[in-house]
Amino acid sequence: MITDVVIVGAGIVGAACARALAMAGVRVTVLERGAAASGTSAKGEGNLLVSDKGPGAELDLAVYAASLWPNLVAELADELGPAFPPLEYERKGGLVVATTDAGAAPLLAFAATQREAGVDARPVSVADALALEPWLNPAITAAVHYPDDAQVQPVIATEALLASARGNGAVVRTGVTVTGATREATGRITGVTTSEGDVRADAVLIAAGPWSGEVAGAMGVHLPVKPRRGMVLVTTRMPHRVFHKVYDGDYFGATQSSDAALQTSSVVESTAAGTVLLGSSREQVGFDERLRVDVIREVAGKALRLFPFLAEASVMRTYGGFRPFMPDHLPVIGEDHRAPGLWHASGHEGAGIGLSLATADLIVAAMLGTTPPLDPAPFGLDRASLAPHLVGETAEPEGEAA
Structure with a gap:
């Protein structure tokens, strides 16, 4: 069982994964080169939508995610208390x-x-x-x-998830740039190198939104997110x-x-x-x-x-x-089949706010070996629809990470 996870990225997807893992008893460290919730999560409208997705895996994920938000809002209100601003969750339709x-x-x-x-x-x-x-x-x-369409204030929601993660033992470090990965002799990833030293872990989860391709490149793998x-x-x-x-x-x-x-x-x-x-x-x-x-x-x-x-x-x-953006319009959620120990939660395009909670549940189930809430296979990096976009990948780092 995985006991230590480094999450690269403190946007809403990384924050949701941090909270869910920490609540499951995993020791979590979140690394963010800027401020928390300062990237894509700060530049969206906070949409939690089912209306904009056709039948298929993403719609299934969105319907499941929509069922999670009301309980989460209530849980965070109880957990963080009245001093924390409300998430402005509204099921407006x-x-x-x-x-x-x-x-x-x-x-x-x-x-x-x-x-x-x-x-x-x-x-x-x-x-x-x-x-x-x-x-x-x-x-x-x-x-x-x-x-069933709804809306939330995305920055407040991200900060609330991170506050809850901290309350459950997670460590959140901002201003830290991930520059690469550490590996065993077998090639398995065992942590990250950063601007402030190495951080060891059983698993490294890239949740850096549109910068996830840069992070993956710094770790020697190609991720076709743009x-x-x-x-x-x-x-x-x-x-x-x-x-x-x-x-x-x-x-x-x-x-x-x-x-x-x-x-x-x-x-x-x-x-x-x-x-x-x-x-x-x-x-x-x-x-x-x-x-x-x-x-x-x-x-x-x-x-x-x-x-x-x-x-x-x-x-x-x-x-x-x-x-x-992913070329087949589906997020990547799960372990990298080319690099044991490396995991991804990225490529949600404009749906990351809404899908963040469901993404976290899939990650927790996969890392801990429990039953997932829905079939994770359509979101695997090894899916057939991504195969043409992984051709020509290089093991050489592609640049500094986010």
């Missing part, structure tokens, strides 16, 4: 709409496949959609209501006029596309603070952090197609973040 005649039938057909997979996907009339969202553009052509950039616009506070997560049917296609070029779709939702978040965009531009006016213009323009009243809103800020 999602409303997915078509804005063209051509988009109506595909949206309803997609919802039908989700219902067959057990998702509560309810087609509603335009009139009923407007009852749910009175400020929505009445020119929409179809709508589907997803009551950064996929997205941008979000944030309005100033206003009276609450958006009550669900509302997006157009193009959003699912954008999430599943492998095109590196810019793709945008309309995604609009309010926060507890009264601001409105406008998205979304996807493009592969490496780790280029520069704001692009053309992307901002396109995102804003598409948001107006859903909620025309936003033409009167003021944008308070705009920010971008990097999603960990």
